[in-house]
Amino acid sequence: MGTRESVYNKEHAKQYDANDSFRSYRDEFYLQSGVIYMDGNSLGLMSKRAEENVHELMESWKAYGIKGWTTGKYPWFFISEKLGEMCAPLIGAEKNEVIIAGSTTSNIHQAVATFYKPEGRRTKILADELTFPSDIYALQSQIKLKGYNPDEHLVRVKSRDGKLILEEDIIAAMTDEIALILLPTVLYRSGQLLDIKRLTAEAHARGICIGFDACHSIGAIPHYFSEWNVDFAIWCNYKYLNGGPGSVAGLYVNKKHFGIHPGLAGWYSSKKDKQFDMAHSLDVEESAGAFQMGTPHVLSLAPIIGSLEMFAEAGIENIRQKSLKLTRYMMDLIEQELTELGFSIGNPNEDDRRGGHVCLEHDEAIRICKALVDKGVIPDFRPPNIIRLAPIAFYTSFEEVWETVEILKEIVTEKQYEKYGMERNVVS
Incomplete structure (x- = not known):
């Protein structure tokens, strides 16, 4: 995951998913069609077992x-x-x-x-x-x-x-x-x-x-x-x-x-x-x-x-390793594709100092979050300027991480966020 070619490539994301030992667990959850859910650190998705x-x-x-x-x-x-x-x-x-x-x-x-x-x-x-x-x-x-x-x-x-x-x-x-x-x-x-x-x-x-x-x-x-x-x-x-x-x-x-x-x-x-x-x-x-x-x-x-x-x-140690791979992959994509668009990573880089979500910072975070939701990506906003993104070991794919970064890039490059207001939703 070190070079642009190996990271910023949808086919590589699909390959990571093909080799993912957790992929069967996606079928255990109710995933909405056309929606990338990145808010499992706030409310996890409903499982069929639940x-x-x-x-x-x-x-x-x-x-x-x-x-x-x-x-x-x-x-x-x-x-x-x-x-x-x-x-x-x-x-x-x-x-x-x-x-x-x-x-x-x-x-x-x-x-x-x-x-x-x-x-x-x-x-x-x-x-x-x-x-x-x-x-x-x-x-x-x-x-x-x-x-x-x-x-x-x-x-x-x-x-x-x-x-x-x-x-x-x-x-x-x-x-x-x-x-x-x-x-x-x-x-x-x-x-x-x-x-x-x-x-x-x-x-x-x-x-x-x-x-x-x-x-x-x-x-x-x-x-x-x-x-x-x-x-x-x-x-x-x-x-x-x-x-x-x-x-x-x-x-x-x-x-x-x-x-x-x-x-x-x-x-x-x-x-x-x-x-x-x-x-x-x-x-x-x-x-x-x-x-x-x-x-x-x-x-x-x-x-x-x-x-x-x-x-x-699944085992909590295995879950942690999958979580770290997902967040590392997301961070690599952000570093290579979004840093010149005003984004920065606010969470620690080291694996032993990082939790399960990525803290993405941008001056227009609240409006970007609204644009993400309208494009089918569910994040959450934390003031003053944080977009929290949580790829979850059980149900988030590497391809969804790739697509999320692509959508973020499109929102900011095309200034799509500008049509949204700065007011915060009651629940964010």
Whole structure:
């Protein structure tokens, strides 16, 4: 993929596809005719297995009624734990360290309510200025609930260039005033992958509890949270994991914390065999299950089953290698065909520092995104000037990557974007 001839050639793209071991998985997804979907880092496409699993869980309700809690292929009472076990290999966790429950934000609240224990000089939470807003909102709320001022007690590591966060700057901010750290595994705009292992070791060396928001990495990048001794992690399941809009989220808690009382206890925090004793004293489950609060959203959990089956078949390491090949191919095409048209790449170039999407920058990004959609390419826009493009291992072809770059070139060369306004859509 080094020369113009080998990269910028549709026939070579077709050849890459012919040799792709993942090509059969395209048939597993509902792909729209005439549409190139490059937004799987925001919402993954619907799989046929997901559809089947929804019908299967609906049928269990029809067939069993209340007996469905303990009867059928996927008894509802244990479904969050079962999915946690299936998800654990994606993050390098033991099966009882993962629970599929709640939402991303409710799980942040749960984790912070549990592990943020301000005492003495250690009263502050460390985050970064480029993280997703929901994380900041939740952290500010939790700080207020402890009686502190978020303006003073939420420390946000500065970016030197507005794109990336240097690990050295994060480590320098790990002072003796920090009680808890919450960072993204991958920055949602630039796609930078942080050195999770290093940051965890540095935090623990200073006696600080550390957790990660893995929304923009799970399903695209293998992690080893247990081996790295990460304290906790949260994520959504509707991006690379294709769990559907509003899909139930995930929570990892290192087993060293088992047995502690969850900060936000609920009906499902109980040991399973004690839950229906109806006691008013909580007998805390000794697994990640202790950190779920309410009854599992059974029908919303259903699509995740088929998705995790595919991940088990394909293997997260293989998925990562396919993802890296796709993004590298896209970056090579961009470098050779678009840089003279005002485009630049904002994500790190190195494989070990790059997530699953390409961060493409252009001053006219918002109008270019609108033009792309009208031409059948689905990207997403992130202010101020970012076009995020995510070729997905399971269902994106190399030919589609080639075609996307061709369309981008045409939009800018012919100034087709000029007919669109600068206003942002409600959902972008």
